[in-house]
Amino acid sequence: MPSYTVTVATGCQWFAGTDDYIYVTLVGTERCSERTLLDKALYNDFERGAVDSYDVRVGEDLGDIVLVKIEKNKYWVQDDWYCRYITVKTPSGEYLEFPCFRWLVDNKEVVLRDGRAHLPQDDKTSLVKQHRLKELDSRRKSFRQVHSARARVVLCVTEGRGCSLITSAALYRWKEWQPGFPMSIDANRHNELPRDIQFDSEKGVDFVLNYSKAIENLCINQFMHMFQSSWSDFADFERIFVRIKNTISEYVMQHWKEDFMFGYQFLNGCNPVLIQKCTKLPDKFPVTHExxxxxxxxxxTLEQEIEAGNIYIVDYEVLDGITANCTDPCTLQYLAAPICLLYKNVRKKIMPIAIQLDQTPGKDNPIFLPTDEQYDWLLAKIWVRSADFQYHQNITHLLRTHLMTEVFAVAMYRQLPAVHPVYKLLIPHIRFTIAINTKAREQLICECGIFDKANATGGGGHVQLIQKAVKSLTYRSLCFPDMIKSRGVDDQEELPTYFYRDDGYKVWEATKSFVSDVVCIYYTSDEMVQGDEEIQAFIKDVCSFGMQDFDHCAFPKSLKSREELTEFLTVAVFTASAQHAAVNFGQYDWCSWIPNAPSTMRKPPPNQKGLANVNLIIESLPDRGRSSWHLGAVWALSQYQENELYLGMYPDEHFTEKPVKAAMEKFRKQLAEINSSIKRRNEGKKLPYYNMSPDQIPNSVAV
Known part of the structure; x- marks a missing residue:
């Protein structure tokens, strides 16, 4: 009697094991095996991290094994199980791999294809065609039960073989969380999400718990009872700063008042995406040579400096008209929409030379200059830094990395089956993104959420700001080289210390090369891209649903070539990995010294010169309580996930083909070379830049 050896690998994460009954059915081109209980009787099967092997005996040869069905039935109480993979050894000695990497919950059943990636046009039999169609159908369509959002969809594949394949999945549906936002997943809470995209432990990403823990770890809880009281002077801020310092944060504390530090942050701080070359002074910013x-x-002259390419500008126009936080009626909070003129001096350092705090010029909106009184100039710079913080948190960080990656993720789950090569390529780079965003909507940026506690754009201003910012979010602005070139800052000789740009170019090119290698393995011609109905549906879903077909966004609705597909997928991977890392993990470095990145301001912007002094500045900066919440927030957001996976690390083998594994190894070598070059450049620097170093770039947006 022929016998197949079935090996089952259980995940290593917490609670991955199960005591439930596990059954397997092998589906071949000729017939199916009997439904077989996997049980060694004397052993405790399917423990966390276990790899167990079983014999499945059949009466006749099954033909080529094309599918494996796994069923989980309750033993005592419902016990979720995480299956990593199944391998099957045939009677002829052939080994077949069936990647799973998913949770089986309740009495869930899954049907697996072998590990080779297949385009839809590659599948010839109705058996496998129906399998991929029903997999997508089960993700997109379901009914809701009272106790959960889970769905059950029956997939019957008979083809005269007597096989009944039943699978169940949870819902992936678009929802508009706020008008004018990119679409997100239709779930209000983390525990409503499909189990496969939830965090392994929800406790680890509880914002309230983490922020409270951060405040406790930083020993700043002692100031919370004095929530609305001001600090005494600048040195007083050190009382909440001394617990955790690092090379950069301490350097910022020592030099934050200096113009070179102010200018440097536009290049390599945590918001290095706004500086652009000034080719003509806007009428609303009437700076003169004098x-x-x-x-x-x-x-x-100033005009000649502009023509020579030595003048740069940063404009926070998008903040104009945004409602400042008023959730606490006892404390007024204020926002400004500054414009800042920057000068590249003979040492090629970027220095501020003029600041206007409002968009409309006039007598009550003076242009502040380095030649003004010390505290007038310092207060003007602080207002720019506060505006930069609002822009960074809401637009650069939340909108352009978190929300955009969720758009790619939801569209992927809706349109690409697990057997599709692009699904296999993207799945490591959307890991936990939907979960962290859902948790943020549940606790962080919701009405009366944590964001309201310390931020001037809390209380609804953040919603207004993102709604405005979406109108300037374009597909091309997510392409890193295009984004850099559009701002006129692509010349390395002109700005030799723009490390965000230089490292970003290298990581972008390495990522694009890897993506291109994978694309070309499966698509041997442009016509194959055009004929892939699933990839075209994915592209259209991103544009027409995820981005709501906003005309200004100019996302492609279809792709015609391998080159276009490569660029699109590079945007998705780069946004989720390198771009997010560049603007997230430096937050404690640059924002922990409160005066350098005030989360709110408690006095209105000055409307004339000569009024600023130390007391006015201290009274304008966040009070003790809001400073404490701010510090706890930037510390928590700057922490890596436990067991983080960094760019190039793919421990879950969704791909089994040797050419793809070779492409991965090539990618890792390129990333290692980039690591080495960044390390060499940083040696001896007082301000090292490592936010784009691949060994510190997580694969996905997960924090």
Whole structure:
């Protein structure tokens, strides 16, 4: 009697094992095996991290094994199980791999294809065609039960073989969380999500718990009872800063008042995406040569400096008209929409030379200059830093990495079956993204959420801000080289210390090369891309549903070539990995010294010069309580996940083909070379830049 050896690997994460009954059915081209209980009787099967083997005996040869069905039935109480993979050894000695990497919950059943990736046009038999169609159908369509959002969809594949394949899945459906936002998943709470995309432990990503823990770890809970009281002076801020310091944060504390530090952050701080070359002064910012001549070092007029490419500008126009936080009626909070003019001096350092705190010029909106009184100039810079913090948190970080990656993730689950090569490529890079975003909507950015406690754009201003920012979010602005070039900052000789740009170019090119290698393995011509109905549906879902077909966004609705597909997938992978890392993990470095990144301001922007002093600045900066919440927040957001997976690390083998594994190894070598070059450059630097170092770039947006 022929016998197949079935090996089952259980996951290593907490609670991955199960005591439930596990059954397997092998589906071949000729016939199916009997439904077989996997049980060694004397052993405790399917423990966490276990790899167990079983014999499945059949009366006749099954033909080529094309599917494996796994069933889980309750033993005593419902006991979820995480299956990593199944391997099957045939009577002829052939080994077949069936990746799973998913949870089986309740009496769930899954049907697995072998580990080779297949385009839809590759599948010829109705058996496998129906399998991929029903897998997608089960993700997109379901009915809701009272106790959960889970769904059950029956997939019957008979083809005269007597096989009844039943699978169940949870819902992946679009939902508009706020008008004008990119779409997100239709779930209000983390525990409503499909089990496969939830965190292994929800406790580890509880924002309230983590922020409270951060405040306790930083020893700043002692200040919470004095929530609305001001600090005494700048040195007083050190009382909540001394617990955890690092090279950069301490350097920022020591030099934050200096103009070179102010300018440097536009290049390599945690929001290095706004600086652009100034080719013409806007009418709303009437800076004259006489105002700034003292700051210019080349004996050129301001107009000549602009023509020479030495003048840069940062404009926070999107903040104009945003409602400041008023959730606490006892404390007024304020926002500004500054414009800042920057000068590249003869040492090629970026220095601020003029600041206007409102978009409309006039007598009550003076242009502040380095030649003004010390505290007038310092307060103007603080207002820019506060505006930069609002822009960074809401637009650069939340909108352009978190929310955009969720769009790619939901569309992927809706349109690409697990056997599709692009699903296998993207799945490591959307790991936990939907979960962290759902948790944020549940606790962080919701009405009366944590964001309201310390931020000037809390209380609804953050919603207004993102709604405005979406109108300038385009597909091309997510392509890293295009984004850099559009701002006129692509010349390395002109800005030799723009490390975000230089490292970003390298990581982008390495990522694009890897994506191209994978794409070309499965698509041997442009016509194959055009004929892939699933990939075209994925692209259309991103544009027409995820981005709501906003005309200004200009996302493609279809792809015509391998080159276009490569670029699109590079955008998805880069946004989820390198771009998020660049703007997230430096938050404690640059924002923990409160005066350098005030989360709110308690006095209105100055409307004339000569009024600022230390007391006014201290009274404008966040009070003790909001400073404490702010510090706890940037510390918590800067922490890596436990057991983090970094760029190039793919321990879950969704791909089994040797050419793809070779492409992965090539990718890792390129990333290692980038690591080495960044390490060499950083040696001896007082301000090392490592936010784009691949060994510190997680695969996905998970925090």
């Amino acid at each position: 105002m700034v001549s003292v700051s210019l070092e080349r004996e050129l």
